[in-house]
Amino acid sequence: MSNENDSAHPSAPPRSHGGDLRGAVKLAIVATTGITDLVEEMHRTIASGPGILGQPLSRPVRALTRLVYGPIRGITNLVGTSIDVVLSQLGSLLGESVPGPERDATLAALNGVLGDYLAETKNPLAISMDLRFEGRPLSLEPTALASAMPGATGKLLVLVHGSSMNDRQWNRGGHDHGASLAADLGYTPVYVRYNSGLHISTNGRELAAQLEALVKAWPVPLEEVTLLGHSMGGLVSRSACHIAALEHLTWLPKVRNLVCLGSPHHGSPLERGGNLVDVLLGISAYSAPFARLGKIRSAGVTDLRYGNVVDADWTDRMRFARSADLRHGLPLPEGIACYAIAGTTSKTPSLSRRSGGASLRDALLGDGLVPVESALGIHTRPSLGLAFPEDHRWIAMGTAHLELLSSTAVYEKLREWLDR
Structure with missing residues (x-):
């Protein structure tokens, strides 16, 4: 059994202007090189002649385009490397910066779209998961945690944001x-900040580990834990509970409630639509180069195609291949009161029972991003359906996806459920 301090996660180092600039330069190099590849491929495809004739000019054109576009790549990489070296040396002179809401929102959006690539290439713009209180990252060492949270109560509320967002954005419209x-209700709120471009199960595993350290270091006797996830955050929370059950982590038995706000338990048609565009663009040799642009979607985003929450849902599968829903199915965690709130932009409830009160149109449209049935865990295949009790499902009428964060009606429902 490891010591409590062994599992403590140090807070992430403060971000610097130099680090952000180096990260941006790396992305610019990749983007320029990628666009160069795309243009060269289009040039070669068009100039090689019709495919029906076997593209008789393909060899000379390939040689020509290599001569034209090769130096562009070389210059781009050389200049980029030089800038990166200079910025590394200037980093300490630029000093540490204080992150603000706009900068944090930009980084969160960037990580949502490219976060897996940023992490893989160790780009300074990659976000590392941390737990936060009153806007500051927490050290999970017991003494430091007690000092940072002198008013901590025995009721812990863990808030997990959605894709391309960050912890600050739980505050919406005041x-x-x-x-x-x-x-x-006397909760102590702790906010998770994470790289939403990573696989949901990757973030779930890291969240499970950090919650283990947090609970062990909690400064007062802990009575209960509630997980509140918005959008992707609900899936990350479910994944964390799954990992905690497999690894017999001590925090899981303390979880009393799991609430999901607009979480795409069965995916989002927007991601599936993007996947279809990839396939359609790839049909023609002339449009195929543009399919690369459609593949600028992170692992986290493609997980939202069907709602992948465990490693087995994506391991050894091509992320951008057109495929059916091959998920294994993960039931709701046992022994925890689980709740689901769906939003719909419709302001008039219907009599449909299958979607908990949403009409077919509302069920498809949902909150603008997530269909009602997906948010409520309803699926035509019993093995994939989530068994939220009927009185633990609720639809917020006239409420778009982000409005779930600021809706008075949504908050009243949360308070009603969590005050039981």
């Missing part, structure tokens, strides 16, 4: 579900 639940 309202923060976490702060309000703290004031009304």
Whole structure:
């Protein structure tokens, strides 16, 4: 059994202007080189002649395009490397910067789209997961944690944001579900910040480990834990519970509630639509180069095609291949009160029972990003359906995806459920 301090996660180092600039330069190099590849491929395809004739000019054109576009790649990489070296030397002179909401939102969006690549290439723009209180990262060493949270209570609320977002964005329109639940029900809110471009199961595993360290270091006797996830955050929370069950982590038995706000348990048609565009663009030799642009989607985004939450849902599979829903199915965690809220932009409820009160149109449209049935865990295949009790499902009428974070009606439902 390891010591509590062994599992403590040090807070991430502060971001610097130099690091951000180096990260941006690396991305610019990759983007320029990638576009050069795309243009060269189009040039070669068009100039090689019709495919029906066997493209008789392909060899001379290939040689010509190599001469034209090769130096562009070389210059791009040389200049980029030089800039990166200079910025590395200037990093300490530029000093540490204080992140602001706009900068954090930009980094979160970038990580949502390219986060897996940023992490793989060790780009300084990659976000590392940490747990936060009042906007600051927490050290999970017991003494430091107690100092940072002198008013901690025995009721822990863990808030997990959605794709391409960050912990600051729980505050929307002057309202923060976490702060309000703290004031009304005595919770201590801890916010997760993570790289949403990584696989959901990767973030679930890391969240499980960090919650283990947090619970062991919690400064007062812990009575209960509630997980509140918005959008992808609900899937990450489910994945973390799964890992905790497999590894017999001590925090899982303390979880009393799991609430998912607009979480795409069975995916989002927007990601599936993007996947179809990839296939259609790849049909023609002339449009095939553009299919590369469609593949600028992170592992986290492609997980949202069907709602992958465990490694087996994506391991040894081509992320951009057109395929059916091959998920293994992960039931809701046992012994935990699980709740689901779906949004719909419709303001008029219907009589349909299958979608918990949403009409067919509303079920498909949902909150603009997530269909009602997906958010409520309803699926035509019993093995994939999530058994939320009927009174643990609720539809927020006239509420778009991000409005779930600021809706008074949504908050009242949260307070009602969590005050039981």
